[in-house]
Amino acid sequence: MNDMNALHVEGLTKSYGAGEPILRGLELTVPAGALAAVLGPSGCGKTTMLRIVAGFLRADEGTVRLGDRLLSGPGVHLPPERRRIGIVPQEGALFPHLSVARNVAFGLTGADRSERRRVTDEMLELVGLAGYGDRMPHELSGGQQQRVALARALAPRPGLVLLDEPFNALDSALRAGVRADVRSALRATGATAVLVTHDQQEALSTADLVAVVRDGRVAQCATPQDLYRRPADPWIAGFVGDAVLLPGTVEGAGTALTALGAVPLAAPPDGLRAGTVLLRPEQLRLTDTDSDGSVRGTVTDVSYYGHDAMVTVAVQGHDTPVGIRVAGPLSVRPGEETGVRVVGEAGLHP
Template sequence: MSALTVTGLVKSHGRTPVLTGVDLHVPSGTTTALLGPSGCGKTTLLRIVAGFDDPDAGTVELGGRVVAGAGRGVPARSRGIGFVPQEGGLFPHLSVAGNVAFGLPRRLRRDRTRVAGLLALVGLDAALADRVPHQLSGGQQQRVALARALAPEPSLVLLDEPFSSLDAALREDTRRAVADALRATGATAVLVTHDQAEALSTADQVAVVRGGRLAQLADPRTLYSRPADLEVAAFVGEAVVLDGEAAGGRVTSELGELSLGRPCADGPVRVLLRPEQLRLSGGPGTRARVRGVDFYGHDARIELELPSGLRVSARTEGGDLPSEGAEVTVVVAGPAVPFPAAAPTVPPVATAPARPGVPTAT
């Protein structure tokens, strides 16, 4: 497998800029997730890497070879890239075996052992080899699409929101099977997604794309615990944002005196906490009113109203939960992450939908 390096990539559609100078490095044998809202440029970036579009400026290198930009352009078919689209893109008239073997040299296409091995790699029984795509579930079709992409041992595998059409249960099982297969082959991969949990749980590093640029590139733990700014923080999980006054390495806020996860200058600040840091306690702390309880089984999301009227969210175990309207005491576990007081305003309650499976402190 080969490393991918994107440098200064620029692309516009007509007069509308889509990518405005993207730099990205994907080390060989790792998976990088491109995470961002619709229209941020992540799919355009993927298409340029694949060879389906040409950049206006900048370069794409694969294994040290320039495949796009700098006056060069290697055709998509000659880049050695495997591509898995949203809907799988299987050939409806071919069997599973025929689809998987499609990209292999002709002499290997009838090798049933090789096809069976590829199906096993993505968690499918070899007995499915003679079925046609419409006889498979959506999750099975996506796994066959991955097996087809991996069959010719490509330099790079690109996945364009491959789980978006699947229901929740199929999505999780298929995501795990795909991640396991990529790791087993040592594939270099780029996954486009708008699902934060998917990106954090699948990738070795996550690139947050915003307005045609990379807002942050980091491993999942760093991205979640030390986001580059409050906009990244609110997009990658639920954010509790408070005004405060920093002094001597601590900050005074509506939730009491908090420790800081990194140094900052004394004076007004805005601080980030994650909902799982807010603990409901029977002892001393900040009084709050429960305004909503979302129960997910293994955990719950509690919407709290602080004395100022500010509403924040707490994530807690799904056991003994307070009732709506109850008064509770809130304490904070762990440090807060400070940002300049002039940082853009971010809603205190998550902008991303809370649901089971959204990672906590990772």
């Protein structure tokens, strides 16, 4: 994969009026052909970043490059139509008076009629809507409209595709299927893509890279697995999944003492004598009360989800109950005593 379509965002700063800056030196690199999810709470700056990359907003400082092309920087602001960027907005935003085929062909200016038809047919087939060209947008479901919006964005062969919370309006049953289709269509064209979302599961299950934005900066950018297993701090850990946070004191080079007993650390403590020990709920196991290596606790709550359950247990020496993810049939009820044991290694944070 050549580097022509790699996205490089450097030092992006943006304020609206005299208020606090929305972006504070944001940095993001997306390799060519990768799908990066930009994840963060409302108001963190992720949509502002997307609008600057698209060319709809000017940054106060910083640069945006696509490969070796400078799209935005000091004294440079390429208009959106010259950036070779496709955009899939929220809820599709199709032209209601144009057929599906004419929506898809909308950006194919300069191509002759037969070429427009060929590309349109190819794109509709790619998104699983071959034969839908003559339909009108109002005749399609929400998921089909999002697929047409993607086909329209991909038709001019952009170097970069920006997806702004594109699955928001879909019900949860549709979401997973449309997400998978979007991902495979992007892979098939080799386009670099940036998906803005506030849905953690969507980011982790769809993207090659996940960038977590906090207060106008990228707090951590990593593969979904690294982000989940090695979050940079407890806030990120809690934002991308359920986290069990325990005060711990370091004992020796590789263990921390906690309310759940001695827990092995994934990395050396780096001079820390005490800190916050970070575990995931699936690293805790329910055991018999007198089992070796377990601590005793009382079940306070059980939330059953079908494929698994979250069991909340109060343990001595820790103020808040801990969550334990349990697969398979449940053997405990609220009020019962149980043992709790830690499996695997924990992170330690200041």
